Amino acid sequence: QSALTQPASVSGSPGQSITISCTGTSSDVGGYNYVSWYQQHPGKAPKLMIYEVTNRPSGVSNRFSGSKSGNTASLTISGLQAEDEADYYCSSHTNINTQVFGGGTKLTVL
């Protein structure tokens, strides 16, 4: 049950696009289309942004999109806005019916 691998930090300017990667194994990310992404602002509970690799919950901006190739999933945020500055976590179902998170990525909007 090793954590998924995410970059510690990414940054971008307002209006730009950024992509956060999330690498696992064939026992988690690569084996299932059950990858989700969460946004967390300081002192707040996490918020679901993407589920089942590409799906957005109602109310989440279409600037957020997800994809997957092999053992690596990605979250892309287009048209960066100041309020997007937060920590982002990926998560995946695993082959032993557990769930695993990535280490988190701090997004800085310059």
Place this chain on the structure above:
Amino acid sequence: EVQLVESGGGLVQPGGSLRLSCAASGFTFRSHFMSWVRQAPGKGLEWVANIRQDGSEKNYVDSVKGRFTISRDNAENSLYLQMNSLRAEDTAVYYCARAPARARLDYWGQGTLVTVSS
């Protein structure tokens, strides 16, 4: 409106026990898997455990197996986490979350802080 409200956190000595509760409202509690997720101070999220709608299936992260027990009372719309043999590394904010599908945690509580220290 979906609401999840955790309680039961606090300061406990190493080796001690604590029982967390999560009161659910605004949805049909008995129809959903539920999960516990924790976050150590300044660290990332860690999934802890989940439980099937009827309580017949429970899954745990390796680090808490044999020490923590997840349970639920569908009549009371409540989720629980019994934590025994607590260690310093269990210090974290504990969140309960609704899990309508695999790896999909769509509603979260505000969290309750557990501090394990002498």
